[in-house]
Amino acid sequence: MPLDTPPSELNSLGLPKAPADTRVVVAMSGGVDSSVVAAQLAEEGYDVVGVTLQLYDHGAALAKKGACCAGRDIHDARRVAEEMGFPHYVLDYENTFREAVIDEFADSYLAGATPVPCIRCNERVKFKDLLETAKDLDADCMATGHYIQRKMGPAGPELHSAADAARDQSYFLFSTTPEQLDYLRFPLGHLASKAETRALAARYGLSVADKPDSQDICFVPNGDYAAVIEKLRPGAGEPGDIVDMEGRVLGRHTGVIHYTIGQRRGLGLGGLADPLYVVKLDPDTRRVIVGPKDALSTRTIPVREINWLGDTPFTSQREWHLGVKIRSTRPPREAILRPLSETEAEVELLTPEQGVSPGQACVFYASEGSRIFGGGWIWRG
Template identity: 45%
Template sequence: MRILAAMSGGVDSAVAAARAVEAGHDVVGVHLALSRAGGTLRTGSRGCCTIEDAMDARRAADLLGIPFYVWDFSERFREDVIADFVSEYQAGRTPNPCMRCNEKIKFAALLERALELGFDAVCTGHYATLVHAPEGLELHRASDEAKDQSYVLGVLTAEQLAHTYFPLGTTPSKAVVRAEAAARGLTVAQKPDSHDICFIPDGDTRGWLAEKVGTQTGDIVDRSGAVVGSHEGAHAFTVGQRRGLSLGMPAPDGKPRFVLEVRPVTNTVVVGPKDALATAEIAGVRRSWAGRAPASDAFRCHVQIRAHAEPVPAHAVIGSDGVVVRPDVPFEGVAPGQTAVLYEGTRVIGQFTIDRTVSAAPLPV
């Protein structure tokens, strides 16, 4: 196959490209420039797609003996990922920019260009597996559960999966990948994994949002509506948050309070006890299926609501109002804007963006 290897500058994508070459494919490496700040530097494990990452990717491609290019996707990234992130927070939702990047950039914009240029597939260093089942191509969890990234790939469609290549999916551990990189002479063998939001490398999401949308004083209220504090912008809060509330009035029982709801229209943040975070139902309209659609409109599955959350057994129903999921055991701290990924065993069924939640804890009388 003719394969375009997306090379981030990290060890996973470098080894994935190396395995594609070793498998006999015609491989070309590409690094995506997602920021117009050309002199951006990397700080330890924070951030990605920096000038140093581009140089690391080029060195890996040179060692592998494959052509290498840098493609400027910064404008598309700004519109589809960064602008979406800001607007979602302004609407009181909690977005996942990695999901949006996979959906809009790596497996949409990049894949579209790859196909236009005659490539058969895009290769990445994601930890997930593709299975050719009798019913069609399926996306499954990786062998290494600790590194499994099938959750952030849940947005991929059947057509996109048909043109993807995940060489690391059956690798038993990240340690094996690092050892292989060292044996191949790749200088990124011990490079730290990137984490946090790539376009907020210092990790200060609240400060970054304040610069983008400004500040506006509003009330923090309890579940009865009583004002218990104030804030400088509802966009800085998310459901389940405990730190940074600065409440002027302690709870009657002396226990800590958590963000239960963000109301952007009134610039209000609602707080309450931890047990009020229990969620009995989630639902959403915007959905996609990773391969074949469910055979029935009502089915059992496991649902994962965060990249590293435990999957929860649940009952799902597809109707005119979208996908409705009722977990056997309540979720904790679910925020609108998060992505719910549905599984059947290790297979990814599909995903939806959470629009609505129903609390499992009744309001106090």
Template identity: 60%
Template sequence: MPDRPAMTDSAITPTRPTDAPDPAALFQLEQPLSARRIVVAMSGGVDSSVVAALAAQSGAEVIGVTLQLYDHGEAVKRKGACCAGDDIRDARAVADKLGIAHYVFDHESAFREDVIDRFADEYMAGRTPVPCIRCNMGVKFTDLFRMARELGADCLATGHYVQRVIGAAGPELHRAADPARDQSYFLYGTTDEQLAFLRFPLGGLPKPYVREIAAGIGLGVASKPDSQDICFVPDGDYASLVKKLRPAAANVGDIVHAQSGETLGRHKGIIHYTVGQRRGLEIGGQAEPLYVTGIDAQRQAVLVGPKRMLAVGAMTVVETNRIGPLPTTGPDTQLTVKVRSLAKPVPCRIGGPFGDDAATRIVFDKPEYGVAPGQAAVVYAGERVIGGGWIEGTEKA
């Protein structure tokens, strides 16, 4: 177990506005906090830096941990990423300012295999992947969880915008108080064991206030831009990355009408298309607008059709994870499901076992559009995250 670092001249006791939340309450730990050890996942951004500062202010012993997920030479070129070269230096600078220990672990190989390679393979299979969820389910939570345990921590704290609420059956995962910052869609794979150990101190705070805290403390990352959604894709050009990893991804093929089977044109590689897409098809002379309704990876074909063909009545969801018990069914219980990170949750019914990697059928109360295999489906009961899984297939409405 590492010794607590000695306070140096550069170490500070963080200050905060008088109306700031009580750090002790944010970390949901038993008093005295001076006897507690908090490990903070530090990505180098403002959110995790503020979590580390609040943890340090609580009086607990704090250890910052950063995962290096990229080759150092490549990482320093990538702006707006996380767990990269510049970000590691920012995390270390924050730790030095706070006077806390900071460790960097090399996870480049695991990240490439579990996240980047899988991302490329999913696109090659005609699916629409969500790598941030894979990262949270694997590298970020599973490995950080193990590291924090090995460091003798009482909890692992992150800068995610979700809330951990103690319910009748134990800890529950809830949406963030700030809907614009809510990250619950990306954390549905959190297990009950992990949730018992995890803390999300920022879940009840608005982002501008978090930056205010950082500025008040004097952290250099106070105005640092947020990281992009897919951190390992420079400039958002995921197609170029997939083509580099899987050259066959650039193979051209036919654009086929899903109803008539007529070939309407040629596409520039299936990685450029996803279900629900309208722009970029470059098909003219049609009686009505056409949308991508499916990807046939075996034939290297992009299937298109009118918007009504996108209407989905139900979907099959696999590898499901449930957080806590399912709510008791009744007239006042309404489950909703979110099928894209920026989509609004819509009413649904679960038609089978849910959790423990089971496959289940989820039925929409009304037809839903743009449901793409490979995306995640996350189920809510009010503000509480029930769990979710990967969309395997859909049924037309």
């Protein structure tokens, strides 16, 4: 069954057409999720067009075997299209991806932030440029393999968490706009587990049925952020002092880019009575500031670049009582959002959180239920 239950006059994608008359562009990464989406829609009789993005030079040091959209993945996506009998295109988005995602990633780390490039890729490449390409191809909608749900509400399409909490990708899709949501479809969001997806892949006889999931950011080999940043910004790894919260020098470091807020291991500060954590990064002075664990606790978070998905304007209320996620791996916490403008707010956590870091996303969730109300970016204020 599709994630929405449409009226009888609509097809499984919620459109008033026969499947054969409905063109769907499927964003294919070469992995099992998007491959199953394409295969399922093709089997249902839709006019499927598969599109894979080449996001960087596959021969460069940034690429690695098994990463999202690397050369192997393009081959796998093309093979699935051949197996299921629909056209497949590879689009060169290398320059767009570098300018919109990779450059900001490097610059954010240099500024002492902890960026989330997958969100920017969805926002600036997949759901912007690729979505426009889908419209240029006269597609009625664009489908992806993301684990998130699109449900029809009284005011139009709503964004909801995936049925499988372990696979939910709502944190990475908070910046999806209402206009984009109207055009997008997420056929896997209702599945109870990834095992169901792989079972579908096996049923369709797809060559990627047992392909492992990609774990790292696609352009970061083996999770080594610092190596990528130093390649992109030579000289970025300049050494500096590790200091306590009073400014006393405790040691030296090999570059601010090697550290993140909340980090405890790898500080090289042995022999101290109590463990210390990175509580702040100061790239201007090249200082890593450390302190006790309780210094990481934060109750008030400044958020900007807000994308609001509520039914009424963000500034129509003085306060919004919602749940917020400040890391993809953490559950939503109760909070009060106080709008400062249409795109800025102060978020008050009812229970302090540790390790809140500039550059991370703050995503808004309904206090009850599965709906996502958008989110924004944490900054220093």
